[in-house]
Amino acid sequence: MTTNDRESILEEEILILRNSGEIPEIALYTSLYYLEEDEEGPQLSLHDGELYLLYDAAIARAREIVLRDLDPANRDLSLYRGPTRSIVNWYRLQNLCRRIGMECQGFKEKVSHAFLFYMEREFTDTQQELRISSVNCTAEEIRLFCEQLCIDMDSLPDGWTCLCRE
Numbered sequence: 001m002t003t004n005d006r007e008s009i010l011e012e013e014i015l016i017l018r019n020s021g022e023i024p025e026i027a028l029y030t031s032l033y034y035l036e037e038d039e040e041g042p043q044l045s046l047h048d049g050e051l052y053l054l055y056d057a058a059i060a061r062a063r064e065i066v067l068r069d070l071d072p073a074n075r076d077l078s079l080y081r082g083p084t085r086s087i088v089n090w091y092r093l094q095n096l097c098r099r100i101g102m103e104c105q106g107f108k109e110k111v112s113h114a115f116l117f118y119m120e121r122e123f124t125d126t127q128q129e130l131r132i133s134s135v136n137c138t139a140e141e142i143r144l145f146c147e148q149l150c151i152d153m154d155s156l157p158d159g160w161t162c163l164c165r166e
Contacts, residue, residue, distance in 0.1 A: 001042065009035070009042050010050055017057035022065065022089075025096045028058035055100050062093040063107060070114040072121040075134045082136035083118065086111075087145050112149040116156070123157040135163040 013031045020027035031054060034041040046054075068074055069086035090111065097104055125131045135142075139161045146153055 006042075006044065009044070010053065014053055014057045017054060018061055020058070020061050023092065024058040024061040024065070025092060025099075027061075028054060028096075055102055058096065059093070059102060059104060062089065062096060063104065065089045066093060066111060067114055070111070070118045072118055072125075075131070080134070082134055083115070083145075084137040084141065086115075087137065087141060090145070090148070108149055112151050115145070115149065116151065119156050119160055119163070122163055123160055126163060133163040136165060138166070139164045 013035060017024060017027050017031060032046075035044050035054075036046060037043070044050075066086050066089045068079065069081045069083060069089070074080040093104065093107075119135075122133060122135060126133050142156075142160075142164065143153065145151075146156070
């Protein structure tokens with residue numbers, strides 16, 4: 001196998017990871033299996049740099065998914081799953097990072113800002129009767145998420161719990 005063949009195979013897998021579905025971690029392990037172990041795959045011995053590129057692609061996709069469901073612009077789109085899904089995907093991302101030994105530098109802050117913006121916008125829109133709440137989690141789930149993100153509960157809009165499901 002030439003270096004160009006190897007690079008092309010890796011580029012294709014990275015593209016697959018960047019466009020993977022809801023659980024990039026599964027796509028990552030599927031790619032690793034295909035690249036290293038599958039009898040019909042190239043049976044490569046991946047070096048650290050190649051592994052890093054694959055890990056980075058999976059993490060980038062996971063980050064997109066976390067933020068997607070905190071973007072108020074997505075609330076009326078079919079891809080939108082609400083903050084419950086963002087919370088689930090946040091925990092998945094944290095677990096993935098632990099398993100592969102990588103960190104998401106600065107991402108907690110980005111998620112914190114996105115979440116606070118989402119909650120403010122959601123609260124304003126529901127108070128002005130522009131829409132019904134799309135918050136699909138409980139107040140307790142939000143409290144735990146805020147704790148994870150180191151968000152002071154006083155940063156949320158006064159009366160935010162009215163957005164939550166019971």
